[in-house]
Amino acid sequence: MKLSDIMSYAQLSFYTEVALVLFLGVFIAITIRTFMPSRSRELDAASRLPLEDDVVLTPRVAER
């Protein structure tokens, strides 16, 4: 008996719907969490990361 025989008897095709529900659930959870007011300050700080990425101590000459 091959693997495909076992799998086709196992009637697994409904698993795709299970996956859909799981993924949708996780996604909704992420969405709710992202927009929670308690996170605002943290995320605002995060959004400025690209702009504060060069805190330079001393320019030094090296490397060509």
Added chain:
Amino acid sequence: MTPATSAATAGAVPRASGVALDRFSYDDAIVRKFLFATFIWGVVGMTVGLLIALQLASPIFNLGLEWTSFGRLRPLHTNAVIFAFAGNAFFTGAYYSTQRLLKARMFSDALSNFHFWGWQAIIVSAALTLPFGFTQAKEYAELEWPIDIAIAVVWVAFAVNFFGTLVKRRERHIYVALWFYIASIVTVAILHIFNNLSVPADFLKSYSIYAGVQDAFMQWWYGHNAVAFFLTTPFLGLMYYFMPKAAEGPVFSYKLSILHFWSLVFMYIWAGPHHLHYTALPEWASTVGMLFSVMLWAPSWGGMINGLLTLRGAWHKVAQDPILKFFVVGVTAYGMSTFEGPMLSIKSVNALAHYTDWIIAHVHTGALGWNGFMTFGMIYWLLPRLFQAPVYSKKAMELHFWISSVGIVLYVVAIYSAGVTQGLMWRAFDETGRLAYPDFVETVLKLMPMYWMRVAGGTMYIAGMVIFGWNIFKTWANRPAKYDVPVIEAAPLTKKYVEEHPVVPANGLWARFNQVQWHRAWERAPMLFTVLTTLAVIVASLFEILPTFLIKSNVPTIASVKPYTPLELAGRDLYIAEGCFNCHSQMIRPFRYETERFGEYSKPGESVYEHPFLWGSRRIGPDLAREGGKYPDLWHVRHFENPRAVTAKSIMPAYAHFLTKSIDFERIQSRVDAMAMVGVPYGDAVNKAPGMAREQAKQIAAAIVEQGGPAGLEDKEIVAMVAYMQRLGRDIKVTSTASKVTNTNSAATANGGTN
């Protein structure tokens, strides 16, 4: 920031006072290397693109050489612009931004350099194999198995280097651009490995372990996600870093960027089957692909709007600053192509667009507009920072912007028109109910003015590249004798996380759950984050792919379908080597206008021995799924020798070398053995393939002579090609004579009945 301005911020407040600060510097030498590679491969890839555009406008440009025909050069163009140009552009931006966002030098300079030189070596090996016909025949995964292994090794080196940097970072929060990089790195690795699983027949030849429907499913799961995770998410990461930099303000909504990320990761992986509408793919799979593709429209536009609104309050700068112009057009092109993608995935739209130039136009809106312009904007922004000299000519930047923009418009307008024109001509019936354009070549000739317009548009885009290169060179020439390497100082991460914005624990279980401290903790753990992202991608892929592999009813078998004879297999290998599948599909869709033109529609069971599948994605020439028996053997000989001797206006390259090059009969054995290893029931042929092939070749050569053709072809490649052509699509025609037994010794019996 330039050294001068960054020195001014030297006194900026250290984020954690009272802690001993680390001193370090960023590795910009590696960024410079990737920048040069981006430009050089961009020119190469686009020039090959221009050459193949000319080849479609006039077959003279195939140059009469076997190495420069359209079928062999088209994969070189796609590989060069995707993996060499866009790939190196991503690495340029990723190496620059990752170090700065994490406040850490790359984990290992040696790995950075190994990544750089390894990647360039892979590109060179692609250029040295594809024109010589070494290909796996899977779009964007053409490279043969030794190169695939090299790609995996180099990619893993990149991943180790990247994740190593994440681990030793000095910034707690992982900025959203890095999430996009993480998803790209992980997913590309998974896609690459699983789509390229194959059994080698010899040093540069292998057969996919998947067959027919499964292979098609696997390939377009790969193909679509290669677009998603090689051309979209990496460049979105770049957008979320470089647009705020250029606009000198944070992204419009960081929350929206989080949603953008998660919805793309969850949805993209399911969208692949929209490349296979109305083919022999099970319908449920293509419907899932369509639904997820349509849903993708929302996050994609969310991302586009987020990018454009990052310029809020800075719109007046757009008129002055060519860098922002490149970004605005790039992000808008992202919006256009991600609106069009979902539209094309709708089955009824796809029925018209599939196999036509519409898809080519769609791809080029994305590639020239989104990937190209984001790259140009990013590199112009980087030039003064990397070479520590102002960009040589702002006027040249403006000129580059305008000439390329006009080039894109010319290109896509022409090719959209070509696509819709050809699609409508294929399905047109006259008042008597017959095909209005029964002669396929008519539907190709109609496109010639559009093809010349594309040549003009492409030329302008390349002219823009030349200006770009001149500006890069001139800026580089003004670099200082020694580059300044600024010393950065930042506090190392504390072992224990100290909340910067502490949250008072809420009362009650639900309220505490809603505070989601647990997820905040995940976010701070980059490895856990990576594992979870990977899990999302793998689980989604398995749910989508496994059913076709494991549930039998999805691919009904047809008893009369037999493996190819050894000679036909040799012919099929030539078909693959020449890249015939780039212009000819082998998949007739179940529409009346297709069956009238090409014959009975294709069934899933017909491709159970197709390793790899050769359904194709574009019809520059007619479909060949039912080619067998349509014309006499001699017709094929004449046609391959000079297509225009048979069809006056044909644009097919000539394959005269088939009549002079000899078949290496002994090598057929290893090919048959490899096919047997991937599960094709070859029976007796695994011991005596060369003999069987010689026998069949003799019969075909005799038939050619009988029809008045040249003698002495029995050991030439042409007989293998004729054998393969005459076999295509004939198996289901012999259903009545086939036994019900699932035949295991079929190769031998199929031999006699096919020519």
